[in-house]
Amino acid sequence: MSDFRSDSVGMRSGGAGEDPLLRRLYDRLRPFLRLFVSLIVTFLGLLAITFFIGRVIPIDPVLAVVGERAPPEVYEATRKAMGLDKPLIVQFAMYVWQVLHGDLGVSLLTSRPVIEDIQRVVPATFELATLATIIGVVLGVPMGVLAAVHAGRWPDHLVRVIGLIGYSVPVFWLGLMGLLLFYGKLGWVGGPGRLDIYYDGMVPTVTGMILIDALLAGDMDIFWNAVSHIVLPASILGYYSLAYIARMTRSFMLEQLGQEYITTARVKGLSEFRVIWVHALGNVMVPLITVIALSYASLLEGSVLTETVFAWPGLGFYITNALVSADMAAVLGGTIVVGTVFVGLNLLSDFLYRIVDPRAR
């Protein structure tokens, strides 16, 4: 009996020299490690899917290079040169290697490397999605708070209706209707594209984001023209983000408002304004950040259709243009980029949540 006890104590003290430190380090790092591993696995999965899609196409990639009438020797040689005679797993490894080195193939449409095309179009999408998220946050958070505070009354119903419409209206149709009303009938905003045609190419490209480039060039005419063009697509996308953010804010706030510290704050005699907008909202901020990250990720998806409607020269427009002309390298390259950003934002929001909220660890 005593043997056993001393033994166990000995074991514990024996390890105490270095173990706790390592252990704590490991505990600290574990979320990062898990994030890293799941990022890698998911990324490989994404590449596996695009690789699979690329091979499923019923076109022989060799024929596309050598042409129909190439002699069999040339065909075989090209096939070897392209690595298509190797086992599938080796081909996949080669594919991953290429993608990791930024080689996404060459676009049929522009005959430039896909990666260069994408670098050129990404700022436009970034600009649009960021502006939409700002709209969504600035309007959505207060609406969600009001809906929670007045649960069951008209602000609450309003948020519910906005959400319901957001889930039911096709985004491309809403965009067309917006164009019809605000551009066609009322003339309040600019039409499709990022600028009126006579301003095209007048600002030097620095960041690729037209608003910032115009400001850098100091040309306010162009800046306001760009604003009139971006405001509609950004509002349409922002609407979807608003609907989601308001709904989530509402449910987070309801949870907070039912807690005891809120009663305490009220009993202390704090103003209702302070209780709601400082105490409750402050605690909601943490989960809200993850919601905003998620909504940003889903905007990338919504931007595919919105950009097509507004002829907005971003990633979504690039992908749909490539689709129409069966430019597979460009489609798959775009898919990889969007997918990677999407996965990254998802994991990041999950991770942030775990870091900031100790209960979720």
Next chain:
Amino acid sequence: MTKKGNDRSVPPVPEEAPSGAGGLRAWLESDAPTSAFQARCVRAWLTWLKFSSNPLAVTGLLIIVALVLVAVFAPLLMTHDPLAQNLSDRLLPPGEKGHLLGTDGLGRDIYSRVIAGSRITLYIVGLVTITAPLFGLLVGTVSGYFGGWVDIVLMRITDIILAFPKLILALAFVAALGPGIGNAILAIAITSWPPYARIARAETLTVRNADYIMASRLQGASDARIVLAHIVPMCVSSVIVRVTLDMAGIILTAAGLGFLGLGAQPPTPEWGAMIAEGRKFLLDQWWVATMPGIAIFLVSLGFNLLGDGLRDALDPRSGQA
């Protein structure tokens, strides 16, 4: 899910059953059902009471019923042949020359095309909601039942597909398979099964060690039999609720693919493709793009309302305070 917070949809507690009155209602609201069949009927009836006390849910149901009726009786409702072109009657505004909603760029009657489109929409939704949940159920139950490596591998694949933006993935699949309504359906199904697999797996984990599973294993039931006959039925109801909630999303994705020219091909009167055609005339002949959009909006609104109502009525954790 459970934070919906409005408890207006609490089912009316059945009043004291009028004694002696052996009516159907009394039988349906009985506290002490005498047979398994009656118990099932009572349960269904109470669910229905709860569902029908929610006006939004009933509105949704009515929209969907109307959609089905329109699709069934489409030939009777159409005033013109949806494919017949009449170039001398191009782009007529609504109401002119007997064209209720006007005509499109080829002189086809928009009203008849919208009606015909309801069949295509139902066809797409029907096929996706049969294939994707079945596949998801299979993956989820197998994964949950066998556990171990099977579970890890299957769930990893599920998570990977779940991690992607659905529309982008569907676009890439259609790009590879070629445009067309069949391929669009396939692409949507491929991208929408993972949530069902997750739900089915979660349900399976809660029942896999239940006594009745043990009992049937002791009786010599095979794994396939246990999964198909004893586990799958337990997962069906939560999967169905999720499917109803997803239907609007399926419609919107299908319409989006159609709009991009990757779904149904012209001259098929698919709503998304019709909007794409109307885009050319947007500023001068607004009705061409507007009408099919209203149809999409109404139908997905109907499915959303129905899904919300079903969830509130079927989910024992919400409502029933």
